[in-house]
Amino acid sequence: AQKITQTQPGMFVQEKEAVTLDCTYDTSDPSYGLFWYKQPSSGEMIFLIYQGSYDQQNATEGRYSLNFQKARKSANLVISASQLGDSAMYFCAMRESGNQFYFGTGTSLTVIP
Amino acid sequence: DSGVTQTPKHLITATGQRVTLRCSPRSGDLSVYWYQQSLDQGLQFLIQYYNGEERAKGNILERFSAQQFPDLHSELNLSSLELGDSALYFCASSVSQRGPRDNEQFFGPGTRLTVL
Numbered sequence: 001a002q003k004i005t006q007t008q009p010g011m012f013v014q015e016k017e018a019v020t021l022d023c024t025y026d027t028s029d030p031s032y033g034l035f036w037y038k039q040p041s042s043g044e045m046i047f048l049i050y051q052g053s054y055d056q057q058n059a060t061e062g063r064y065s066l067n068f069q070k071a072r073k074s075a076n077l078v079i080s081a082s083q084l085g086d087s088a089m090y091f092c093a094m095r096e097s098g099n100q101f102y103f104g105t106g107t108s109l110t111v112i113p
Numbered sequence: 114d115s116g117v118t119q120t121p122k123h124l125i126t127a128t129g130q131r132v133t134l135r136c137s138p139r140s141g142d143l144s145v146y147w148y149q150q151s152l153d154q155g156l157q158f159l160i161q162y163y164n165g166e167e168r169a170k171g172n173i174l175e176r177f178s179a180q181q182f183p184d185l186h187s188e189l190n191l192s193s194l195e196l197g198d199s200a201l202y203f204c205a206s207s208v209s210q211r212g213p214r215d216n217e218q219f220f221g222p223g224t225r226l227t228v229l
Contacts, residue, residue: 033216035216035218043201043222043223044115044220044222044223045148045203045205045220045223046220047205047217047218047219047220050216050217052216091156093156098169099161099168099169100158100169100170100171101146101148101158101169101171102158103155103156103157103158105155106155106156
């Protein structure tokens with residue numbers, strides 16, 4: 001079974017609107033962490049946000065928030081007030097307690113002016 | 114600029130050869146991670162070092178090895194190279210000390226390896 005599933009290969013959003021990028025995960029480890037990364041067309045990788053499995057509140061970092069639903073094993077990224085610079089590939093990842101990382105296949109987000 | 118440096122930026126070599134990729138973490142970061150991004154395999158975690166010690170191992174081939182030196186820079190050695198090893202290799206660093214930002218990773222610009 002896939003450890004991380006991102007079901008949206010491509011997404012479009014109007015500038016200034018909010019968008020949700022889906023991510024589901026599979027683990028039996030009670031202690032894990034969930035990450036989101038952004039990769040613009042220039043190729044660099046940018047860490048966006050982290051959520052620990054024991055964190056009580058959803059993580060937020062500026063316009064990014066992680067909608068963590070533990071029972072459903074989902075960790076969706078919400079980007080509010082989209083900007084043209086948000087156009088990029090977005091990767092969801094999970095780290096289990098043994099520090100092994102697993103990545104999803106990514107979602108390509110295009111922000112339309 | 115993340116503060117993480119990787120050299121070289123590009124590397125072109127032939128099958129069967131050996132190469133070394135170098136990473137210097139941000140000042141003060143103790144952890145170094147190596148990742149491979151290829152069209153075939155997507156993003157894969159290879160290995161993590163913390164303060165000179167191997168902390169976690171991912172999908173790293175036996176032909177690949179890494180180490181972290183006392184000054185905390187790290188090298189990834191790839192040997193007996195195959196066409197399928199062509200990829201973008203990222204290094205990332207993090208503080209890795211208990212605190213609110215200990216999971217934040219900073220990525221280098223990557224080394225693009227082409228095996229001909």
